[in-house]
Amino acid sequence: MHKAMFWSSKADKKVQCHLCPRECIIDVGKTGFCGVRQNSGGSLYSLVYAKPVSIAIDPIEKKPLFHFLPGTRTLSIATVGCNLACKHCQNWEISQYPRLRGKIAGEDKTPEQIVEMAVKLGVPSISWTYTEPTVFYEFFYDTAKLAKKRGIKQVWVSNGFTSIEPIKKAKGLIDAVNIDWKGSNKFYRDVCSAWREPIKKALLTYKEIGAWIEITNLIIPTLNDSTKDIEQMCKWVAENLGKGTPIHFSAYYPCYKMDKPPTPVATLEKAAAIAEKHLDFVYIGNTFHDKNHTFCPKCHKMLIERLGNSAQKTELVDGKCPGCGEKIPGVFRQKV
Ligand code: SF4
Structure with a gap:
């Protein structure tokens, strides 16, 4: 312990x-x-310090992060546990493990060993992902301090249900986040055993500490696919985080305690059409789609071509569109 x-x-x-x-x-x-x-x-x-249950290497696009070191691989780490109990959790076997089994699972790996692994693999980032990094904060924090000295960046893939003080303490240690925006406050109450207001506060705090932010909205038919909810979310993101904040609409598949049918592509396309009125970078994920590529918001040139989770080709030059010179928001330091 x-x-x-x-x-x-x-x-x-x-x-x-x-x-x-x-x-x-x-x-x-x-x-x-x-x-x-x-x-x-x-x-x-x-109980989960230095006890990862999952260690894997992923394309950074899988997080999904499309504007953060595109085309690179990331070392993905998770322990068991989550502070939400979403009925549709795609990783429920590990996120809900302590609550369902009353015990902890994982192998022994110290922060030093995680950093050495990342160095040996030559990855530019470590992602704290699959379950909820908030609940294994101490493990992340000690690893991040060591990793920073080796020039390795840190990514959180998080539900955003984190208090302000821990986020502020991670200033300079969290480089990028992908935050799940799950739906209305009712959706948080009914489906996730939580409430939404803290997610907005967390997002504003990530902005304050200078982390690169992308949003994921996993759409479940009839539960969080209303035009009103999607419009409100996109407006809030544009007004508070900026219209250059990428948003990923993601398809749901039946899982854990949720048996609604999978999300039709048409539903994702409808959400994307709403989002495009407010935001410059709108993506459709968890399914092959043309809205997986990055286009210049000014001259519409294709800048990053993707096939699923893999960046095939980038045209960006120093983070700018080579067609019109528009600066594309994000962290672009490595060639694909
Ligand atoms: S308040 Fe602490 S103990 Fe309770 S769910 Fe959140 S992280 Fe876990």
């Missing part, structure tokens, strides 16, 4: 965790909602 960050003591040796907006008050011997932070003798400990 590793001493946790972001908690305070309460009466009767209880502790309160401040890592995410759930603010769990935890009795001695118990864990919080995520199942990976335990009160032992009046102190809070992380």
Whole structure:
């Protein structure tokens, strides 16, 4: 067990965790909602520090991040656990593992070993992904400090349900995030056992600390596919994060406790058409589609050609469109 960050003591040796907006008050011997932070003798400990359950190498496009080091590979790391309980979770076997099984799974790998692995593989980034990086913050934090010294960037693929203080503390350590915007507040309540307001605050804080931001909206037919919800989300993103913020509309497939039919491509296209009124970079994911490529918003030249999760070709020159010179927002330092 590793001493946790972001908690305070309460009466009767209880502790309160401040890592995410759930603010769990935890009795001695118990864990919080995520199942990976335990009160032992009046102190809070992380049960998943240096215990990755999943280690893989992915194209950065799989996160999805389309404007962050396109065409590179990333070392993907996850532990078990999540602070949400989405009925449609695509990785529920590991995200819900502690809650369903009442125990932790994973192999022993220290932050030093993770960084050495990334160096040996020659990847420019480590992605904290698949489950929810918020709940294994301490593991990320120690690894990120070491990785920074070796010039390796850090990516969070997150539900955004993270408190402000931990995000601020990660200033200079988180280089890019892809945040899930799941739907209306009702959707968060009914489907995810959470609420939406903290996601907006987290996004504004990521902007404040200078992390590159992309948004994913996984659309489930009849639950979060209304024109009103999609329009509101896109307007908020444009007004608060900027119209150059990429958004990825992603197809849902039946999983875990959700048995709605898969998302039709036409639904994703309708969402993309709404988004294009507000945002410059609108993508359709989880399915092969023309809206997988990056086009210049000014002269419409194709700038990055993709096949699924793989960037095939980039025309960008120093992050600019070679046709009209338009600067394309993102982090573009490596050739594809
Ligand atoms: S990180 Fe876990 S223990 Fe902490 S407040 Fe969130 S759900 Fe509760």
